[in-house]
Amino acid sequence: MATTTPTAPPVPAARTVPRRRTRKSGWWLPYALLAPAVVLEVFIHLVPMLTGIWMSFTQLTRFFIRDWTSAPFVGLRNYQVALDVDGAVGRALLSSFGITCAYTVLVVGISWSLGMAAAVALQRPFRSRALFRTLFLVPYALPVYAGIVTWNFMLQRDNGVINHLLVEDLGVMQDKPFWLIGGRAFASIVIVAIWRMWPFAFLMLTAGLQSVPDDVYEAAAMDGAHAFRSWWSITLPMLRPVNLVLVLVMFLWVFNDFNTPYVLFGTAQPAAGDLISFHIYNASFLTWNFGAGAAMSVLLLLFLLLVTGTYLIALNRRSRRA
Amino acid sequence: MHDTRAFKTFRAAVIVVLAAVTALPLYIMVTSSLKPLQDVRGAFSWWPSTITFQPFIDMWTTVPLARYFVNSLVVSSAATIASLVIAIFASYAVSRYRFRGRSVFTTTVLSTQMFPGVLFLLPLFIIFVNIEQGTGFQFVGTRIGLVITYLTFSLPFSIWMLSGYLDNIPQELDEAARVDGCSPVGALLRVVLPAARPGVIAVAIYAFMTAWGEVLFASVMTTEANRTLAVGIRQYSTQTNVYWNEIMAASLVVSIPVVIGFLLLQRHFVAGLTAGAVK
Numbered sequence: 001m002a003t004t005t006p007t008a009p010p011v012p013a014a015r016t017v018p019r020r021r022t023r024k025s026g027w028w029l030p031y032a033l034l035a036p037a038v039v040l041e042v043f044i045h046l047v048p049m050l051t052g053i054w055m056s057f058t059q060l061t062r063f064f065i066r067d068w069t070s071a072p073f074v075g076l077r078n079y080q081v082a083l084d085v086d087g088a089v090g091r092a093l094l095s096s097f098g099i100t101c102a103y104t105v106l107v108v109g110i111s112w113s114l115g116m117a118a119a120v121a122l123q124r125p126f127r128s129r130a131l132f133r134t135l136f137l138v139p140y141a142l143p144v145y146a147g148i149v150t151w152n153f154m155l156q157r158d159n160g161v162i163n164h165l166l167v168e169d170l171g172v173m174q175d176k177p178f179w180l181i182g183g184r185a186f187a188s189i190v191i192v193a194i195w196r197m198w199p200f201a202f203l204m205l206t207a208g209l210q211s212v213p214d215d216v217y218e219a220a221a222m223d224g225a226h227a228f229r230s231w232w233s234i235t236l237p238m239l240r241p242v243n244l245v246l247v248l249v250m251f252l253w254v255f256n257d258f259n260t261p262y263v264l265f266g267t268a269q270p271a272a273g274d275l276i277s278f279h280i281y282n283a284s285f286l287t288w289n290f291g292a293g294a295a296m297s298v299l300l301l302l303f304l305l306l307v308t309g310t311y312l313i314a315l316n317r318r319s320r321r322a
Numbered sequence: 323m324h325d326t327r328a329f330k331t332f333r334a335a336v337i338v339v340l341a342a343v344t345a346l347p348l349y350i351m352v353t354s355s356l357k358p359l360q361d362v363r364g365a366f367s368w369w370p371s372t373i374t375f376q377p378f379i380d381m382w383t384t385v386p387l388a389r390y391f392v393n394s395l396v397v398s399s400a401a402t403i404a405s406l407v408i409a410i411f412a413s414y415a416v417s418r419y420r421f422r423g424r425s426v427f428t429t430t431v432l433s434t435q436m437f438p439g440v441l442f443l444l445p446l447f448i449i450f451v452n453i454e455q456g457t458g459f460q461f462v463g464t465r466i467g468l469v470i471t472y473l474t475f476s477l478p479f480s481i482w483m484l485s486g487y488l489d490n491i492p493q494e495l496d497e498a499a500r501v502d503g504c505s506p507v508g509a510l511l512r513v514v515l516p517a518a519r520p521g522v523i524a525v526a527i528y529a530f531m532t533a534w535g536e537v538l539f540a541s542v543m544t545t546e547a548n549r550t551l552a553v554g555i556r557q558y559s560t561q562t563n564v565y566w567n568e569i570m571a572a573s574l575v576v577s578i579p580v581v582i583g584f585l586l587l588q589r590h591f592v593a594g595l596t597a598g599a600v601k
Binding site for chain 1: 326328329332333336337340341343344345346347348350351354362363364365366407408409411412414415416418419421423424427430431434435436437438439440441442443444445446448449470471473474477478481506531534535537538541542551552555556559566569570573574576577580581584585588591592593595
C-alpha cells in the first residue's frame with residue numbers, strides 16, 4: 001500500500017517518443033504554469049512573513065506605520081520582553097500559550113473521536129442516512145461568523161437557551177451562570193469550536209472510508225471478528241493516510257484559531273478564552289506595538305514548525321521501520 | 323452482511339446525540355429570526371410568542387446589510403474564479419511534469435498553510451499601506467485587496483487537492499489528445515479538465531467558502547466602503563440595542579447560499595478530498 005509517502009510521485013506511464021521530444025523543447029512550460037501561483041504566494045505570504053521577522057527586531061509603533069523603515073532597531077528586546085515570564089507581557093503570553101495548548105488538545109481529540117464515531121455509524125447504508133450525513137455537515141458549511149454568533153446568543157446569561165435548558169428545563173443548576181465571562185468561558189469556547197470542527201473530521205473520514213472495500217469486512221465477519229475488532233484491525237489501519245493529514249491540519253487550524261474567540265467574545269475577551277492568535281492580535285492592534293506583536297508571531301511560528309517537524313520526522317521513522 | 327444489534331445500538335446513540343447537538347443552534351437561529359424583539363430580549367422561550375417576519379425586513383435597514391452582501395459576493399466570486407484558474411494550471415504542472423524545484427514548490431506552498439494568520443497580517447497591512455503611498459494604488463479598504471489576499475488563502479489546499487485528483491486521471495488521456503494535435507495547455511483545457519470536473523467543483527466550493535467566511539483579515543483590511551458580511555454582521559450588536567432576532571435573520575440569510583451550495587455539491591467535495599488525501 002502506497003500510504004506512507006503521501007507525496008510520492010505516481011509511477012510515470014510508459015513514455016512515448018513524441019512526449020519526450022516536447023518535454024525537451026518545452027522545459028519552461030511547468031514553470032510558466034506555476035508562475036501565477038508562485039508570484040501570489042510570494043507576494044502575500046513569503047514577503048510579509050520575512051517583513052514580519054524583520055519587524056520583530058524593531059520598535060514599530062503607530063508613529064512609524066507610514067514610514068516603517070525608520071522604526072528604531074532594538075535587536076532581541078521584543079523577544080526578551082515576550083519570553084520574560086516575570087514581566088506582565090511574558091506572563092500573559094505564557095498563560096495564553098497554555099490555554100491554547102489545552103484548547104487544541106481538547107478540540108482536536110474530541111472532534112476526531114466524534115467524526116470517527118459518526119463516519120463509522122454512517123458507513124453502511126440505512127434509511128435516512130443521507131439526511132443525517134447532510135445535517136452533520138451543516139456546521140462546517142455555515143460561515144464561521146453565522147454559526148458562532150448564534151452560539152454567542154445561546155450562551156447569553158439571561159436570554160440564552162443554554163441557561164434556560166440547564167436551569168429551567170433540566171434543573172441541573174440553581175443559578176444562571178455566566179458563560180462568556182469568567183472561568184466558564186473556556187468550556188464555552190471549546191464546545192463551540194468542537195461543534196464547528198468535528199464535521200470536518202467526519203467529512204474527511206467518510207471520504208477515507210469510501211476507499212475501504214466492503215469485502216475486507218465480509219472476510220473479517222466470516223472470521224468471527226466483531227464490530228470493534230474489525231474497526232481496530234481493519235478500519236483504523238486503512239484510514240492511516242487520512243488520519244495523518246487530518247490530525248496535522250486540524251492541529252494547525254485549531255492552534256491558530258482566531259475566529260472562534262473573536263466572534264464569540266468580541267472585544268470583551270475573558271482571560272480563560274485568550275487564545276494565542278487572538279492574544280497577539282490584541283497585543284498588536286490595541287497597543288499599536290507591531291514590533292512586539294511580530295516577535296510573538298515569530299515565536300508562535302517557531303513552535304508550530306517544531307511540532308510539525310517532529311510529527312513528520314516521527315512518522316517517517318515509523319513508516320520506514322514498518 | 324447483517325448489522326449486529328450492538329452496532330445498531332451504537333449507531334442510534336451516536337446519531338441521536340450528534341443530531342441534537344448539531345441541530346440545536348440551527349433551531350435557535352431559525353426560531354429566533356421569527357421572534358419579535360421582546361421575545362429575544364427577555365427570558366428564553368422555545369417558541370415565538372407571535373411569529374413575525376419583521377426581522378427579515380428590518381435587518382436591511384438597521385445596518386446596510388445589502389451593501390455588505392454585495393461586497394462579500396463580489397469579493398468571494400472573484401477570489402474563487404482567480405484561485406481556480408491559478409490552481410488548475412499549477413496542479414497540472416505538479417501532476418504531469420517532473421521538473422527541478424517541484425518538491426520545493428509543493429512543500430513551500432503547503433507549509434504556508436501553517437503560518438499563523440497574525441504573522442503576516444500586520445506586515446501585509448503595512449506593505450499595502452506603503453504601496454498605496456508609493457504608487458497611489460489602493461489595497462486597504464478596496465475589494466481588489468481582499469480578492470488578492472483571499473485567493474492565496476485557498477490556493478495551497480486547492481493545488482494539493484486538485485493535483486491529487488489529476489493524478490488519478492490516466493495520462494493516456496492527455497497523450498491521446500496530444501497525438502490528435504493538442505498543445506499541452508489545449509490537452510489540459512479540452513480533455514483533462516472535463517474529466518476532473520468533480521475535483522474542480524470541490525476546489526471551487528472550498529475557495530468560495532474560505533473567502534465568504536474569512537474574519538481576521540476582513541477585520542483589518544476593510545473600511546465602510548468594502549466591508550464584508552463577516553465584519554458587517556457584528557454591527558447589529560454595537561448599536562445601543564442588541565437586535566438578536568435581526569442578527570439571527572441576517573445569519574440565516576447569509577448562510578443559505580453557501581450551505582445549499584455546499585450540501586448540493588458535497589458529493590464532489592468528498593470525491594475531491596478522497597483523491598487528495600488517499601493518494
